[in-house]
Amino acid sequence: MRATLAIASREVGSLLRLPVGWVVIALFTFLSAVIFVNGTLIPGQPATMRYFFASASWMLIPVAPAISMRLLSEELRSGTIEVLRTAPVSDSAVVWGKYLGGVAFLGLMLAPTLALVGVLVVVGDPKPDPGPIITGYIALGLVGMLYLSIGLLASSLTSSQTLAFLGTLMFLALMMVLSSVVPGAGSVPEPLARALVSIGVQARVRDMTKGVIDTGDVAFFLAGSAWFTLLASAALSSRRWR
Numbered sequence: 001m002r003a004t005l006a007i008a009s010r011e012v013g014s015l016l017r018l019p020v021g022w023v024v025i026a027l028f029t030f031l032s033a034v035i036f037v038n039g040t041l042i043p044g045q046p047a048t049m050r051y052f053f054a055s056a057s058w059m060l061i062p063v064a065p066a067i068s069m070r071l072l073s074e075e076l077r078s079g080t081i082e083v084l085r086t087a088p089v090s091d092s093a094v095v096w097g098k099y100l101g102g103v104a105f106l107g108l109m110l111a112p113t114l115a116l117v118g119v120l121v122v123v124g125d126p127k128p129d130p131g132p133i134i135t136g137y138i139a140l141g142l143v144g145m146l147y148l149s150i151g152l153l154a155s156s157l158t159s160s161q162t163l164a165f166l167g168t169l170m171f172l173a174l175m176m177v178l179s180s181v182v183p184g185a186g187s188v189p190e191p192l193a194r195a196l197v198s199i200g201v202q203a204r205v206r207d208m209t210k211g212v213i214d215t216g217d218v219a220f221f222l223a224g225s226a227w228f229t230l231l232a233s234a235a236l237s238s239r240r241w242r
Contacts, residue, residue: 003089007097008104011071015105024066029112031059036116047124049117053136053209056113057143057202061176064144065168067105068151069161071098072236076159081236095233099152106144110137132211139208142221143201147172149228156235175199 015021032052039051072095075081081094120128147168154167179200197203204217 004093004097004100007089007094008100011098011101012104012108015067015101016108020066020070021105024063025109025112028059028063028109032056032113032116036119040116040120041123047120047126047128049120049128049133049136050206050209052113052116053140054202054205056140057205060140060144060147061172062169063109064106064147065151065154065165065172067102067109068148068155068168069165070155071102071152072155072232073159073161073164077161091237092233095152095156095229095236099149099229099232102148102152103145106148107141110140110144129211132209135211135213136209138213139205142218142225143205145225146201146221146228149225149232153228153232153235156232175201 035055036052039055040049072081117128117133150171151164151168154171155161155164158164158167178196179198180202198220204214204220207214208217
């Protein structure tokens with residue numbers, strides 16, 4: 001566990017030392033502020049962050065791959081993965097450390113948006129309900145964790161950060177199409193349509209931004225994150241076997 005946390009801390013530090021890390025944080029914060037001003041600070045409308053959370057969950061589709069694309073790809077490209085392997089650290093600890101580092105960076109990226117909540121509390125009348133705001137941030141965290149785990153798997157399969165980014169982006173886009181567009185086509189059998197709808201992310205986010213936490217939704221995100229991270233660990237271990 002200590003080795004995993006050390007790798008996670010190293011990963012956060014490396015992300016913050018690179019310009020891309022600060023660019024991602026600045027861009028996400030800027031776009032969040034634009035969405036907040038245009039979709040939330042509307043005179044006469046209820047003081048709620050639902051529009052922001054719904055839009056932010058969509059913004060995570062390109063942002064999460066930008067964070068995860070270098071987690072393992074850069075180590076594979078530069079050859080430093082061999083240094084990690086010679087250390088008394090298992091492949092699983094390396095992968096989980098990288099993943100936790102990405103999740104911690106995601107938390108740092110979301111932290112500046114708390115200022116938007118403060119603005120809404122100051123100008124809102126009546127004051128916003130804290131319940132949906134808390135569950136909304138929980139939803140963003142869970143969505144980000146799932147997307148990062150998918151990106152981590154893509155990053156473990158290639159030494160190219162570009163391929164890892166595009167692979168993750170296309171997979172997330174495919175998830176959106178399969179869960180929203182295909183079931184509504186009418187030509188899909190009902191059992192398959194229900195199965196495809198169940199992998200949808202946006203519907204689960206909408207429920208949580210209303211202040212409702214379904215244990216099934218939480219289990220979906222946590223189980224999916226763990227599954228893709230385990231697959232990334234297996235992919236990294238397979239390189240040792242080869």
